[in-house]
Amino acid sequence: MKRPLATADGTIAEREGVVVRYDHRGETGVGESTPLPGWTESLDACRSGLADAAAAEADGGHTAAMLALDAAAVPAARHGFATALLDADARADGVPLYRWFDPDRRCQSVPVNATVGDGRPQETADAVADAVDAGFDCCKVKVGARPVADDVERIRAVRDCVGDDVTLRADANGAWSRDEAETAFEELASFGVEYVEQPLAADDIEGHASLRGGSVGVALDESLVDRRVHAILDADAADVLVLKPMVLGGPGNAHTLAMRARERGVDPVVTTTIDGVVARLAALHVAAAIPDVSACGLATGDRLATDLAPDPATVSDGRMSVPQSAGLGVDPAEVGPDA
Numbered sequence: 319m320k321r322p323l324a325t326a327d328g329t330i331a332e333r334e335g336v337v338v339r340y341d342h343r344g345e346t347g348v349g350e351s352t353p354l355p356g357w358t359e360s361l362d363a364c365r366s367g368l369a370d371a372a373a374a375e376a377d378g379g380h381t382a383a384m385l386a387l388d389a390a391a392v393p394a395a396r397h398g399f400a401t402a403l404l405d406a407d408a409r410a411d412g413v414p415l416y417r418w419f420d421p422d423r424r425c426q427s428v429p430v431n432a433t434v435g436d437g438r439p440q441e442t443a444d445a446v447a448d449a450v451d452a453g454f455d456c457c458k459v460k461v462g463a464r465p466v467a468d469d470v471e472r473i474r475a476v477r478d479c480v481g482d483d484v485t486l487r488a489d490a491n492g493a494w495s496r497d498e499a500e501t502a503f504e505e506l507a508s509f510g511v512e513y514v515e516q517p518l519a520a521d522d523i524e525g526h527a528s529l530r531g532g533s534v535g536v537a538l539d540e541s542l543v544d545r546r547v548h549a550i551l552d553a554d555a556a557d558v559l560v561l562k563p564m565v566l567g568g569p570g571n572a573h574t575l576a577m578r579a580r581e582r583g584v585d586p587v588v589t590t591t592i593d594g595v596v597a598r599l600a601a602l603h604v605a606a607a608i609p610d611v612s613a614c615g616l617a618t619g620d621r622l623a624t625d626l627a628p629d630p631a632t633v634s635d636g637r638m639s640v641p642q643s644a645g646l647g648v649d650p651a652e653v654g655p656d657a
């Protein structure tokens with residue numbers, strides 16, 4: 319990465335993965351498996367998951383390959399193959415991937431947030447101001463890496479700098495105790511923070527449920543790693559679900575969960591895990607398939623030092639354009655390391 323992302327759970331500085339190609343219905347589809355240990359399997363486990371899927375495919379075709387890829391055990395491997403299969407299917411049907419999920423939809427662009435890592439108050443305010451200058455009207459700031467009072471000063475500095483028209487979100491990556499979270503929610507309410515992602519530990523469903531009800535919403539992200547969606551919905555523990563296709567075992571799983579969340583009155587937000595262009599496009603098409611989707615965490619491509627292919631999606635006025643060509647919108651023949 320050329321711009322690492324500092325979070326309460328450490329700094330993400332490097333991403334490495336596997337490009338998957340699959341020939342299906344006369345088309346070559348492309349997918350990407352970019353595991354992020356802690357969120358997904360390791361790169362080694364991902365590679366062996368893909369090798370197992372290739373062996374299963376040789377006997378039983380794509381159905382056997384999909385059955386060999388357990389979303390709980392090897393979500394990134396499953397994401398890579400599932401994306402390649404979906405890309406080929408959408409190409410064969412002549413529709414952009416988001417319309418393969420919902421043929422009636424037309425979507426030219428989706429709203430996106432800028433993502434700002436941990437840093438000193440002035441650095442944080444400058445980074446948000448740069449994002450606003452670049453056209454973003456929604457910005458997510460990483461918190462939880464320093465004491466709550468310091469994060470409050472960071473958010474105060476941001477508000478002082480960019481004014482009240484910018485939507486601000488925070489992401490604590492599970493760093494706070496219940497007491498810290500309560501204090502943070504009280505303080506952040508005065509700066510009009512829309513929601514905090516993962517204020518508490520992933521397994522504290524009850525704690526998250528009791529943080530709800532004020533002006534600052536609760537978004538759950540890490541809590542989805544262990545597939546707790548039904549428990550979360552049943553406990554009314556979240557205002558927002560943060561859906562990462564790489565973590566959930568593929569774009570199809572993410573789309574299904576987004577629709578389920580919507581039915582239950584919970585707002586879905588789609589984000590990358592800081593991925594190459596193939597996985598970013600897959601996440602973009604999931605977001606594009608969701609009517610009236612809230613700003614998504616998809617504008618992460620500019621953090622990478624190198625990418626897999628030129629990016630057909632551009633960001634302007636806080637929105638990311640959605641490719642309308644068949645499939646993901648990238649030519650599989652052009653996809654490779656160091657494009």
Ligand SMILES: O=C(O)CCC(=O)c1ccccc1C(=O)O
Nearest residue numbers: 432433458539589590591592615
């Ligand atoms: O949501 C965004 O704005 C960008 C993605 C992001 O923050 C992220 C990227 C990699 C791993 C975890 C996270 C996260 O949301 O916690």
Ligand SMILES: [Mg+2]
Nearest residue numbers: 489515539560
């Ligand atoms: Mg998060």
